[in-house]
Amino acid sequence: MLDAYRERDWDVIVIGTGVGGGSAARRLAEAGLSVLMLEKGPDLAGTDKAEIETMQTDPAARLDAGMWPYPLEARIDGRESQLHGMLGSCVGGTSTFYAATLERPEPHDLDDSPQRPHPTGGWPLSYAEMTPYFDEAEKNYLISGETDPLSAVPSPALRAARPVTDVDAALRRAFEKAGLHPYQTHIAAAFPPDCQQCFGRRCLRPCKMDGRSAGVQPALRTGNAQLLDRCNVTRIEADRRVTRIHCQRAGQDFTLSARHYVLAGGGLASPSLLLRSASESWPTGIGNRHDLVGRNLMFHLSEMLAIWPGRGARSDAPSRALSLRDLYHVQGQRFGLIQSMGIDAGYGEVLYALNQMFEQSSLRRLRPLRHGLRLLPYGILPILGPAKIFVGVLEDLPYSENRVLCDPAQPDRLRFEYQLHDELLHRRAAFRKEMKSAFRAHRRIFFSQMPTLNFAHPCGTLRFGDDARKSVLDRDCRVHGIENLIVADSSFMPTSNGCNPSLTIAANAYRVTDRLIDRIRHTA
Numbered sequence: 394m395l396d397a398y399r400e401r402d403w404d405v406i407v408i409g410t411g412v413g414g415g416s417a418a419r420r421l422a423e424a425g426l427s428v429l430m431l432e433k434g435p436d437l438a439g440t441d442k443a444e445i446e447t448m449q450t451d452p453a454a455r456l457d458a459g460m461w462p463y464p465l466e467a468r469i470d471g472r473e474s475q476l477h478g479m480l481g482s483c484v485g486g487t488s489t490f491y492a493a494t495l496e497r498p499e500p501h502d503l504d505d506s507p508q509r510p511h512p513t514g515g516w517p518l519s520y521a522e523m524t525p526y527f528d529e530a531e532k533n534y535l536i537s538g539e540t541d542p543l544s545a546v547p548s549p550a551l552r553a554a555r556p557v558t559d560v561d562a563a564l565r566r567a568f569e570k571a572g573l574h575p576y577q578t579h580i581a582a583a584f585p586p587d588c589q590q591c592f593g594r595r596c597l598r599p600c601k602m603d604g605r606s607a608g609v610q611p612a613l614r615t616g617n618a619q620l621l622d623r624c625n626v627t628r629i630e631a632d633r634r635v636t637r638i639h640c641q642r643a644g645q646d647f648t649l650s651a652r653h654y655v656l657a658g659g660g661l662a663s664p665s666l667l668l669r670s671a672s673e674s675w676p677t678g679i680g681n682r683h684d685l686v687g688r689n690l691m692f693h694l695s696e697m698l699a700i701w702p703g704r705g706a707r708s709d710a711p712s713r714a715l716s717l718r719d720l721y722h723v724q725g726q727r728f729g730l731i732q733s734m735g736i737d738a739g740y741g742e743v744l745y746a747l748n749q750m751f752e753q754s755s756l757r758r759l760r761p762l763r764h765g766l767r768l769l770p771y772g773i774l775p776i777l778g779p780a781k782i783f784v785g786v787l788e789d790l791p792y793s794e795n796r797v798l799c800d801p802a803q804p805d806r807l808r809f810e811y812q813l814h815d816e817l818l819h820r821r822a823a824f825r826k827e828m829k830s831a832f833r834a835h836r837r838i839f840f841s842q843m844p845t846l847n848f849a850h851p852c853g854t855l856r857f858g859d860d861a862r863k864s865v866l867d868r869d870c871r872v873h874g875i876e877n878l879i880v881a882d883s884s885f886m887p888t889s890n891g892c893n894p895s896l897t898i899a900a901n902a903y904r905v906t907d908r909l910i911d912r913i914r915h916t917a
């Protein structure tokens with residue numbers, strides 16, 4: 394069976410089928426190119442697995458369920474940890490389980506200006522150059538919602554916003570009364586009548602738009618693409634060109650080749666694969682002449698705040714309808730957007746938040762008081778009802794020492810080192826202060842006192858740029874020094890932006906595959 398894949402003369406092989414890989418494959422196949430999509434994990438179509446089982450420890454069972462086979466291994470602020478957080482490994486990648494909130498960044502996320510200086514001097518291309526691709530991603534991912542009232546940037550492809558629940562309508566009115574500017578969150582879903590709101594788990598209906606439904610499936614429908622799941626790419630062989638890739642499937646080792654390659658294994662796995670592909674031509678890993686592969690790893694910081702809707706507006710059902718950008722950029726500080734998470738805070742969540750507050754307070758030595766805390770939610774919840782949980786998405790910035798490492802003896806174990814810099818901690822404190830003040834009209838409680846990194850948003854580890862000494866990829870996301878290898882996942886981002894990453898990943902995948910299609914047509 395593998396012979397059919399080996400013998401065919403592919404135009405492009407795409408490694409990984411998440412938002413990046415799926416979007417790239419779709420674009421290439423729709424342009425008439427022959428595309429082979431390789432995915433380490435299974436195609437979950439036909440199975441009914443919907444929930445994330447992050448505590449599963451058996452590697453084979455994890456992969457069967459669509460998760461990376463091993464927990465992430467990390468050294469964070471010098472402390473070793475194993476993280477069971479979610480990294481998808483299946484057709485659709487992590488987006489299979491994502492919450493489908495696809496928001497546009499702000500112009501200052503990419504552009505440098507005297508009013509809003511960019512921490513890296515700006516991305517190698519402008520917001521205006523990205524705009525047509527944001528529009529197209531909004532269209533292909535069937536995104537509905539409202540334009541942010543604070544934004545001057547139109548979103549022409551946005552579908553009409555959905556009706557909101559009574560409690561969201563009440564919250565919105567209250568936010569507006571407090572001078573804030575809520576708008577309806579941008580969600581990627583078809584919303585059929587039987588929509589189950591599978592935001593944060595796998596969707597079993599033709600509804601949520603992700604790397605599979607908005608990428609792989611349309612690619613396959615062209616008749617120009619094929620998919621090989623459970624196929625792990627173990628090594629890329631390259632000098633000035635990639636000559637072939639080494640794969641493993643069902644215990645069999647084999648090689649595949651194509652004229653061009655798109656790497657889209659995700660912000661942790663893509664740099665890991667390049668590092669593990671060291672050779673005589675690339676002694677420290679592909680693209681790593683300047684020791685940049687895997688560096689500048691970023692996540693976001695999540696600031697979770699439970700907000701009680703207020704008198705007479707009891708939470709009816711969890712929903713993720715509202716976002717706000719009032720604190721995206723405040724007095725020269727880069728923060729990020731705030732959005733509802735689609736989770737209500739009941740007894741357990743409120744108790745957790747109270748315990749966190751207690752541990753940070755001067756009362757923490759009075760242990761008997763801690764037991765009393767257990768009773769507090771019983772007093773609060775019957776009066777106030779459940780709270781709505783909102784999250785502030787705080788931008789992370791690149792630091793060279795935050796990086797993905799690769800142990801060639803255990804290449805499947807994704808490992809990174811991360812240091813929480815003072816700059817980030819100060820910005821976090823300022824963001825929390827602003828959040829507290831913005832929602833002062835409501836009863837509210839922060840969920841966590843300690844900084845919470847969002848390990849589901851890794852990016853920046855193969856940054857793009859014009860200077861080959863300071864970036865791994867050129868502006869078209871081609872690996873500097875290699876003619877036929879581009880990267881189309883979250884690794885390319887030089888900064889993490891103040892919003893969820895997937896719209897940017899999809900838009901950039903379209904952009905870089907357009908450049909690739911141009912090159913292929915030019916040389917044909």
Ligand SMILES: Cc1cc2nc3c(=O)[nH]c(=O)nc-3n(C[C@H](O)[C@H](O)[C@H](O)COP(=O)(O)OP(=O)(O)OC[C@H]3O[C@@H](n4cnc5c(N)ncnc54)[C@H](O)[C@@H]3O)c2cc1C
Nearest residue numbers: 409411413433482486487492494626658659882883893895
């Ligand atoms: C619970 C949850 C909620 C989220 N909610 C949102 C949200 O609302 N909005 C948002 O924008 N983002 C959200 N995210 C984050 C978002 O899912 C990711 O940022 C995005 O999907 C990353 O896409 P990617 O293409 O870069 O990589 P991935 O989705 O990680 O895809 C990489 C794929 O490549 C495969 N692969 C890797 N290495 C190899 C190899 N060597 N050989 C073959 N295949 C390989 C992997 O198995 C995987 O399937 C969420 C994430 C989680 C976990």
